[in-house]
Amino acid sequence: MRLALGPVQYYWQRTDINHFYETMLSTPLDSIYLGEVVCGKRHALRAPDWLELAQMLAQMLAEVSDKQIVLSTLTLLESNADLSWVRKICSNSKLLVEANDMSAVQLLSEARLPFACGPAVNIYNQHTLAYLMSLGMVRWTVPAEMNSRQLAAVLNACEKKPEVELFAYGHMPLAYSARCFTARHLGLDKDNCAYRCMEYPNGLPLESQEGEALFVINGIQTLSGKPLNLLHHFPQLCERGIDILRLSPQWQQMEQVIDAFDRARRGDLHPQLLPPGVDGYWCDHPGLELIARSGTGTPA
Amino acid sequence: MLVRRSIARIGYRFGCNLLPLLPNWPGEVVFIKLLNQRLSEELQDGLFDFLDSKVLEVSVTDLGVCLRISKRDAYFVRAPTDAPADSTISASICDFLAIASGKEDPDTLFFQRRLCLGGQTEIGLTVKNRLDALDRSRIPQWAQRWLEMTAAELAAIVPN
């Protein structure tokens, strides 16, 4: 089982991003995804900066390890500026690109480049999977709401299977909008947002009127209120034909998350190393539920 | 026109005051009989099976009248008096007539809080959709005209 670091969902300062990835280099990760996936207005790093950072990391790694660097594209394109950002990422000639919408799929397949599909590309069945593989898809990150049984059905029905990646830890991206909720909360227009989502490196928690943690708002994106945590299910994940587990970057304690999963793959599973989170989607329940309690694993 | 409106006004006031004092069952029996006649094809086709052994309560708030309907085999039946409602729909007589005559959209009334759903929302929603789907040409012309006229008269005299 390989471990991947997903793209950062939040808007962090340039120095913090550089520092974060520097720290990540010394962790036992196998893949690192880089790039802005939420909002094309975020300008601490623009497309050329991400490309430069990615290429620099790739060079550094080439000498010391076999860690892979992957570039991720924007999820919701709303303007020509967003599209040109995606074009720049797709036309990098060295690194694998994760397409997060059909614009990137089109650009990459036209250029006859292999590509990965991120969780927001709607691949819900074996036929869609096979079609995109015929166009060059080599890696598939499963949509957030797909459960274990459905994934097995897709993979069982596949003649040829791509590398399968599953979002396994972190706040799940659930929705994208034309509206910026952070700006709205602060009483600002989206056009004059002053990039204030940078003030919330973990996003803004949204609770029900009864105080239940429901969502996290992060610019135009809505994330799950609690982190997904599939560590309990690790043995089952290995049997399901999953190749890569995606861990989603968080502002603090990322090393602990990576360490807990790394121990699990070395046969030293300790679910209590991480907060329980939620696992409903994987168990065919509403996403916000927690089904497997500590030590119980996947229910039959 | 004026005379008709006066009659409607008197009739409405009379209804509001008197109907709550009367037992529910005579109206309920007649209404359910009518439903069974008019909807026999749909009942045979199983389109109302979702009401099997469920209790749907339809309350006409201003008239204080309440119909409690269930379904057994291919017939609507009166719900047992002691059974709690699984789903409730309530509105004023004007609004029910406006919906029945095809003048108003139930969702519109719902947004304006004039139509209320309670209990299992799915039953209420399915009833609404099934009734929307009924072929209006099967309602006799005179009944359609009466519905439209009464709905219009009541809408004119009763504030929302």
Place this chain on the structure above:
Amino acid sequence: MELVCPAGSLPALEAALDHGADAVYIGFSDATNARNFGGLNFNDKNALRALERIRARGKKLFVAINTYAKPDSFTRWQGAVDRAAALSADAVILADIGLISYAREKHPNLALHLSVQASATSGPALEFYRQQFGVRRAVLPRVLSLRQVQQLAAASRVELEVFGFGSLCIMAEGRCHLSSYVTGESPNQNGVCSPARAVEWRNTASGLETRLNGVLIDHFAEHENAGYPTLCKGRFIVDGKRQHVLEEPTSLNSMALLPELKATGIQAIKLEGRQRSPAYVAQVVRTWREAIDAVLEPGTEFSVKDRWRKTLAKNSEGKQTTLGAYDRPWQ
């Protein structure tokens, strides 16, 4: 400019035809369409009746099969495409790539429209569906502003259809999992947002409460208008402030933009609302027919009539209309 109208039942379809629809879109009564509600939509018998009535008036019938096919029941979605083809529908409205590919291979003469659920927001995304499958028309997501619609139209080699009126999804369609996060059922896989079985309306001493699978999503005071019980339109707490964090119950209304949409070459205007009654369809379709006729009338200046504005406002969710995302300030 074609007026594409919703119908969840035969009477709604008749209302649409009576009041000026050029085309009517319907769905089959199961998870293959994105308005999968109890008692709604068409079985084979009614779909055939729908077709007869459409043909008698010389109008078009579109069938929406716009959810994502589940891996263990792909044949159900294939079956829906076959049924639409057997009806000789004028087009099917699809979102799932596997299903679009099937439709193209199995029914080469069936016109394909790309559903809004596919969330194609750029020239290359539209081009993907045209090159791969010969998609003829795409329904544009409601997230785009007028300027963005114009940019797309200038580059697009497929016909474009935009939303004119209806309840507003503020999230990019087909990319929202809020409903399944709380209820287990989603628009993408189950054709339903906030499934009715999970919705509870409860009168309390302080007003009306809505819960979705037990989660409190709003609380309305005595005379406040209500909306659909969707998560994006609930009131929540952020930073101690209780508000419509994501969106207020609101409907989209792009009528004022009709002249620009016409000038930019938009081929069709879509009205939302297959879940609404024939009364809604009649009122809204009539209003839009008049407006489109007015905008197509040569040599006249178009303005939204007060009467139209009132009718649409009355039928709106949350009793208010905005220009939605087509108007940049909304964003």
